[in-house]
Amino acid sequence: MSAFDKLTTARSNNRLTSIDYINALFSDSFFELHGDRRFGDDKAVVGGIGMLRDDMPVTVIGLEKGRDTKERMERNFGSAHPEGYRKALRLMKQAEKFHRPVLCFVDTSGAFCGIGAEERGQGQAIAENLMEMMTLKTPILSILIGEGGSGGALGLAVANEVWMLENAVYSVISPEGCASILWKDSSKTAYAAECLRITAQDLFKLKVVERVIREPKSVESKMFDSLRGLIASTFDRYNDMSIDKLLDQRYNRFRVMGNNVTPLEPVVEDSNTAQT
């Protein structure tokens, strides 16, 4: 699959969303918690507590695009406002207080760009999450399940480990935006997608993600059992670390990024990257 094919797959309306993952992993133990205690409740962010294992309550937070047209409108297509990031941070601080690990699902084309979002400090809200997540004294795991759109995705992805589904994408800018800004040519979107290295496979090579996961196709998939086990054992591993070691690991994970990889081979502009 080309990067553009993956981009299309990652954006597909038929994909499982954060709520599907939460339901499949936590079944009826999930209890949803609303609001940022500052301004409102952003439905683009779903958060709450669930039992990952009998002995493991987990704070779970997901960027939610919605599963049908009506819900997608309500959830602003997964593009959160500042209050969404502030709700997420509130729940993370709560998790820290009660020594619960934090599990984040990321699926957004980006933080919302609009008047209200700017007025209420979109940049400040994301910045605060990045800072506070870096020293949150409990393990954090973020899983990119669909689209990982720039700062809006990173706002829930400062974690001890970041995993990606095999067809998820993670990018600093949409390939459309990149093609239009750099080359003023929207027909170069597929080429831009390739050059930006947005696929899970490329990001694994760049050491930006620790694990690429095969995709469950439905909520009933047996893969959720193994995914649940994998997440729980990962949290076990990080729970065994001292807090200092846990935070050093998270800091160093980002500290070395870009310094610890060899340059990639150039992308050849050919039929694979040409758009039809």
Place this chain on the structure above:
Amino acid sequence: MFNNDLFTFLKPKNELEQSQGEAPVSSPEIPDTMWVKCPKCRALILTADLESNHKVCAKCGHHMRLSPRERISLLSDDQSFEEFDKDMVSSNILSFPDYDLKLQSARHKSGENESVVTGRCLIGGINTVLGVMDPGFMMASMGTVTGEKITRAFEYATEHSLPVVMCTASGGARMQEGILSLMQMAKTSGAVKRHSDAGLLYITVLTDPTTGGVTASFAMEGDIILSEPNALIGFAGPRVIEQTIRQKLPKDFQTAEFVEQKGFIDAVVPRKELKAAVAKLLKMHSTAAQREG
């Protein structure tokens, strides 16, 4: 006063040029001529007068952009600036098309190796780590080396118990470095947090334009956030917002004054008062060790 209309032919060549689509606002440069036209009020200003006024239009108060060296000489005590990591340069990790050429041209145009200059200096006699971003270098976009230099500056300040003053400007992340550019937001934020947890002061000075990933990371993480008047401050660029919501934005939207009114900036400080304001704040937080030359 001259009739401005008579002198339109003297318009600096660069005044209306956009720098490769990365600049949300046109960037006026001072040519080697005697006169410069203010891009805001269109008054003609003697180049020498403009320089002595720190590139602020005497007529309308418009703050033109400064190079990092001009900013450093504005803020630091005479000859006290010692630069960090001066020779650090970006490499094209993703092998992104034409990125090497862009870097080369940015280095040539700005005379700097990267989009941020960092170092230590005295400001009003206080030992301070100072960082200045350069809108003349690929619109101060944040690449891996930008993030690395800023992170090292904060780590140095933490290790030596020094305050940090960071003058921000940025069109956002540097897309030629893809996801690695995005990761700099987390990396720098981590270094800011460690500096903060050590009980040290961090002042940000937002300058025109501060947008994108820089706004959503270290620009908004200062203990005290100052801004120059009328600077463009935002997360998303105004054009992106207009395209998203399909309506025109209010006139003063995303100006420093607007952002201050919304509660996200402590004070808008005119350039001629900037050094005194920063020095005063540094002094109020300083320890005996920081005051020793």
